[in-house]
Each structure stands twice: as structure tokens, then as C-alpha cells.
Amino acid sequence: MAALALLRGSAPARLLSGCVRSALTGASWKDSGSRRHFSNDKILVELDEATGVALMKMKNPPVNSLSLDFLTEFSIGLEKLEMDRGCRGVILTSAVPKIFSAGLDITEMCGKSAEHYAAFWRAVQEMWLKLYGSNMVTIAAVNGSSPAGGCLMAMCCDYRIMVDNPKYAIGLNETQLGIVAPFWFKDTMTNLVGHRVTEQSLQLGQMYPAPEALRVGLVDQLVPEDKILSTASSVMTQWLSVPDHARQITKSMMRKQTIDKLVSQREADIKNFVGFVTKDSIQKSLQIYMEKLKQRKQ
Template identity: 65%
Template sequence: MSQRRKSSSSPKIKVDLDSSTEFCISLEKLEMDRSCRGVVVTSALPKIFSAGLDIMEMYGKSPERCGEFWKAVQEMWLKLYGSNMVTIAAINGSSPAGGCLMALTCDYRIMAENPRYGIGLNETQLGIRVGLWSVFGRRFKDTMVNTVGHRTTEMALELGLLYSAPDALRVGLVDQLVPEDKITKSMMRKPVIDKLLSSRESDIKNFVSFITKESIQKSLRMYMESLRKRKA
């Protein structure tokens, strides 16, 4: 029986252009290392696995910058979801939106047994409905459907739900809960990958067209203002 070496990759709190690019480079290096058969994706920061996509990459940016960012996020998903290595998400904190997507791309998800941590695709809280405006956005939905089923996904996306760790286990969003101090640091998917590969450029154009709309920029601005008020 061949051994599988685990390698850790620690995403930043938010997924931005730089962190997405860095993540892809790290994963490519591991793919090229024949002695590495598995990878553990986790966070070096306590209480937060990933805060998801960085809103500041989508608000007030030029169409060119938005396109560059979205292509990098596409690439991160493709690299992780299509990896020939065994991939495990060690979810050691909250994982909303894009953070949830990163976890869903892995073969197996282990989450810290802490009811205060939430995980889910909660984009509707930003006024953005997953899957209606983008081919890649629909891959968000498809990835979740493949994991928890259509009805649970439908409810989760429409309501922008964030599941607590116990509820995430109950619906099948994660596979296992472990005590927080024990969590490690360290196939049916090709058709879904092909769908994105065949339409990446048009998807980037659709994303740029959508995210730069005045109504969407207004929603993002209002959301950021509400966050600032909470901190005040």
C-alpha cells in the first residue's frame, strides 16, 4: 500500500486575486511532486477557515480588474476540484460563501465541533443570487447539489443560510466533526469541470457585466456601510 503524504495549504482570511493565484501555484507544485498523494486545505488563523471572496475585489474596480479576479477564482476552483490528489478540507473556523465553496471542492470535509462556526453559500445576503448570472456561479450551486442534494441546496441558497457545525453535519455539508483542538493542520467531477472550461471567457464577461452594474455596486456599497455601522 502506497503512503499518502499530507501537505497543508493555508488560505488568507479573504479570497482575493493574490491569494487565489498563490493558492493555484502551491497546488500545482504539489501536483508535480509524485511523492505527494494528498493535500489538506486549512487555515493558519484560529476561528476562520476562510471569509470567502473579498468584496473589495468586486466593488469599485475596473472591468479589467474584475475580470482578472474572476479568472483567478475560476482557476482556483478548477485546480482544487479537478485535482488528482486526495483533498481534505480541515475547516477550523467559520467558512461563509467562497470559503464554503473551497471546502465543497474537496473530497472530504472535517469541521471543528464548535456550534459558533458557520458554513454556507450566503451570497443572497449581499443581494447576489447564486447561479442566476454566471456559468461559474451555477457551478457554485452544482457543487453544493452534488454534496447535499437539490432540495437542501435550494433552501440554503434562497435563504442565504449559514449552517452551524452540527447542522452542517446533519445535512451532509461536512462529513465529520472533531474537537476543535484535534482538527488537523497539516471523481464524478469531470463533466462539471468541462462545463466551466468550455465557457470560461464568456463567464468572465458575464461576471464583469453583472458585478459592475450600478444596482449590484449599490448593494455591495450598502452591505459594506452596514458592516461599518456594526463596527462603529
């Protein structure tokens, strides 16, 4: 698949690895009236059959870090919804208080083998390809801070609603860790907020408090915390009022070039990541950052 699938029944399943596809076959829904539930170790999903809207909650405490296990199970859950003809939209949020997602799990990038780094990065790519390329309407209900990979997940969605609290911040802060956001992170942000804001944000590793995130266009709406899911549901209703085929083709037209770029360079991107993260200087920077995190906890 080089772009969004244009028809509802042709979800980009071929992007899944063999292990994810096999795991999907064992996944099953649990019925509860007009609602169906699906869960695994890292996510909770509830699909309202009356509206065709699924609520997907990330539950990887303490901070919803994007580990290899989490990314795999997230892809399983999203693909299951993509393949379900009764699901037209997904609201993505967090089951962990005060945090949407803290981004990529640093422990997956430090002190491991080159083979592990390659598997991890492939899982990050797959998450992005599936979320950014989804046929469904995707709304991020950002109910806490969302740095780095968490910000990427939110940016992949069609619409972002964030809690109106200046203590919560969002942004691609990779340079603060001594690492560099890859081109497809950059492209996603550029498509959203423009070249100048992206250039400054990425160089400085800026984290935007909620009001500033709204000002620069990183999020679309701020609401009180107790209103975030009801607001997301209202916005979803508006988006679903548009005929699916017209909306999907338009979404594909807007995102195709960006998706094609990674698909055509996927292996080279993995090789580049492994080469970068295995450098002694990068490993040292990551170790220093992990030590700082430990000191903060203590």
C-alpha cells in the same frame, strides 16, 4: 483539460495563467529533515515526505478573504504540490483563528474597472478548477466559519471535517449580499447535498452552524478543535490506502461533467460576472454591505 487528469504526471497545468506559471518557476522548497516547507505571502505548506501528505494553511488575515493576490498564490501552491510526485494528498486548513475563509474579497468587486473584475473572476475560476479537479486526495479541516467562497473551497475537497462548535457556520450566503452564486457554485453544492437542500440554501443564503452542516451533509464529520488535524490525518490515511490510479479515475468519472461545463463556458461566465457586478444596483448593494462591515468593526 476538460476533466481531471488521470495520470499523476499530467496535472492540469494548462489551466494556469501565464503569470502563475512564471511565478511557479521561482518557487522553491526548504528542507527540514523528512519535511519540506514552502510558503508565500498568503499560504504555508508543509509536506511530509514519509506520508506524502501536505498541510496547506491559509494565512490572509484577518479573515482569509479570497483576494486576487490570495487566489493567485493559492493556485501557485496547489499546482506546486500537484506537480510534486512525492505528494499524494493535501489537508487544507486555516492559520487564522476562528475562520476558515470569509470568502470572496468584496473590495475586489466594488469600485474597480471591468478589466479588474474579469481578472479577479478568472482567478476564482482557476482556484475552483484546480481544487475541484485535483488528482490528490483533498481534505478540508474547517477550523472556523466558512461563508460563500470559503464554503466553495471546502466543498471542492474530497472530505470535510469541521470543528464541533455551533458558533462556527458554513454555507453559500451570496443572496444575503444581493449577489447570485454562479452555476458552478450551484453544481458543486448540488453534487454534495442534493437539489432540494441546494435550492433552499442558495435562495435564502443560508449559513449552517456546524451541527446543521453535518445534518444536511455539507460536512462529513465534526470533531473537537484540538482533534481536527489528527482526525484529518487519520482520514487521509484511509483514503490513501486505495491505489491512486483507481481513485483518480473514479474521481474523474464523478466530477468530469461538472468540470467540463465550466471549461466550455469559461469566457461567457467571466463576461456574465463582469456584466452583473458592474450594474449600479449591485455596486450599491456591495457598498452598503461594506459599510455594515465597517460599522461592526467599529
